[in-house]
Amino acid sequence: MRIKNLKIGTQLKIGFVAMLFFVIVLGLVAFMQTDKLHQQTEKLYNHPLKVRNVLDSITIDILTIRVGMRDLLLATSDQEEQANIQLMTLYAADIENNFDILKDSYLGPAADVEEAYQAYLIWENAVEESIKLVNSGEIEKVKESIHTEGTMGSLREKMLVSINNMDVFAQNMGDALYKNSVELNDTLNRQLVLLTATILLLSLLISYSLLRNIRKPLKEMNDAVLRFHRGDMDARSSYETKNEFGLLSSSINFLADMVQENINLNKKRASLAEVMLSEDDARSFFQATLATLADHTGSQIAAVYLLSEDKKTFEHYESLGLDNNIKQSFAADSFEGEFGAALFAQKLQHIQNIPEDTRFVFHTVNGRFIPRGIITIPIISGNQVIAIISLATVSNFTPHSIALLDIIRVTLSARIEGILSYRRIKDIKEKVEQQNRDLNAHKAELSEQAAELMQQNTELEMQKKLLDDASR
Incomplete structure (x- = not known):
């Protein structure tokens, strides 16, 4: 069935449904693109940003424990020593929690986290040994150990190197994710622009089709009516469809036929x-x-x-x-x-x-x-x-x-x-004229007969006179 044969209400409904479908498609695509950007942002947060924050926190905790070890060496009372030990224990617990977070969030090789964690455990054991040495009064050994070239110093540096490697990886991953986010954003924008242009074009085509299916029959019927009004009795609308305009066109033609028939x-x-x-x-x-x-x-x-x-x-x-x-x-x-x-x-x-x-x-x-x-x-x-x-x-x-x-x-x-x-x-x-003519003819005949009778009477009078004269 051709579109123009459909009823105008049906055409408008189809156009409205098509527009609504386009809006829904555009909304779904925008939702999917937004979701992709959200996932990319979430990935960017959960790894590079979160991992580097955790690594920074571990580094700070390590340096804080190092400072706490120095304060322990400088403590003048048992209370100061206990306070420093408790502080170092607290930071050590925080480091453990951060490593747990790191194991869940780090997207690089798990061996990197394991290597850093093992280095931390060795360093932590060295810290505990140093605390024991401080408690036993062997402060000089502890000082030598916490020095950069000492046992604790070398272990700390090794641990920091491992942490730095993960930080570099996280930074590189962040750069890569950012680059991917930019590319994804550009791709999604292009897709959205293309989809919007396509929907706009289809909407224009549908609107044009609906407008044409309404304006064309109206123009044709109006032209036919104007030509008929100007005296062209043969003017008729040639628009033939099965919708309301087709019925209106047939009605106009029927009315024109009736008018022309009445004129004829x-x-x-x-x-x-x-x-x-x-x-x-x-x-x-x-x-x-x-x-x-x-x-x-x-x-x-x-x-x-x-x-x-x-x-x-x-x-x-x-x-x-x-x-x-x-x-x-x-x-x-x-x-x-x-x-x-x-x-x-x-x-x-x-x-x-x-x-x-x-x-x-x-x-x-x-x-x-x-x-x-x-x-x-x-x-x-x-x-x-x-x-x-x-x-x-x-x-x-x-x-x-x-x-x-x-x-x-x-x-x-x-x-x-x-x-x-x-x-x-x-x-x-x-008949009357004929009768009059007959009467006039009869009258003339009677007149002639009367004249003859008068003539005869005259002759008879003369004969009578002659006879009278002869008898004398």
Whole structure:
């Protein structure tokens, strides 16, 4: 399924979920990078920093014990001696604790810690021996021992060398960890920048896609509406999708079709009205009206039947495309055939699936065709059908054609009623004029006869006078 076919709400939800997913990914990556930096910092603290602090503490404790040994040699009372011994014991315990920490934290070879620790133990034994010598009064031996070149001095120096080696290793490790931290930071920053750029690009693409899927159909539909508003009746929106915009586009096109259909209906109705008003003679009127109706409805056959004077039959009056052999009349009280339903219901009838024995047959140079649709229009005056107009087509009548006939049926009925009334008046006028002419002719004949009679009377008077004269 294409994205643009999805509903707008679904597209927005997908976009929101995608953005939320990107934010979550960015947050997880930032969390992982922060955790890596934390681990690196923790490693830096737990080894170089912590180890060097421990080593510094051990060195200070050793030097403090050395100073305590000298103070022990200079003590003037047993209390001072005990205080110095306790102080050295305390620092010795601290050294033991620091070595325990060193064993857990030192990342170098364990032999380095073990070597330093063994050196410390030997040195510590020497310190204890020196304390015993001090207590026994052999101070000179102790002085020689604590000297740099003495036994305790050489052991101390050896122990400090071992501690210094671990300090150098810790320093080098710290430098290495720092360098790794810088490289890790740079790498993580590059990854974060790349991920952020990727997320930003994808977000822009999603936003652009959503914006395009909203703006494009709106622009296209707006252009179609503007073109239609400016008079382009064929303007339609070509945007077709299965979402809300597709439905809106279809609705706009449907509305435009309806408006255009109404405009066309009004034009055809005006055209038909103009034709109906242009003729007063019944035959000319029906010829022009049938031709216009056939043209506007796509009919190949059009005929009109008028109710006879005795109101018993409908007689063929005028037609287009109808064979001369089938222009017969039909009974007004028979509700059968194509006209039966129209006569009975006095409503426009649209008949499909025409039977083979229909009277309407369309003859062409290619042969004889039976129409696929017939529309019968009853012309009503009062409560009586005074005429019937029938239209037939070899194709199907469109809803537009049927709607046109529905609209003009009342006007058509009124106009035909007027035309038929005018025809009756004209016929009556012609009969009266003929009667007047006959009366005038009879009057002239009577005048001639009267003149002849007067002439005859005159002659008779003259003959009578002659006879009277002859008898005298």
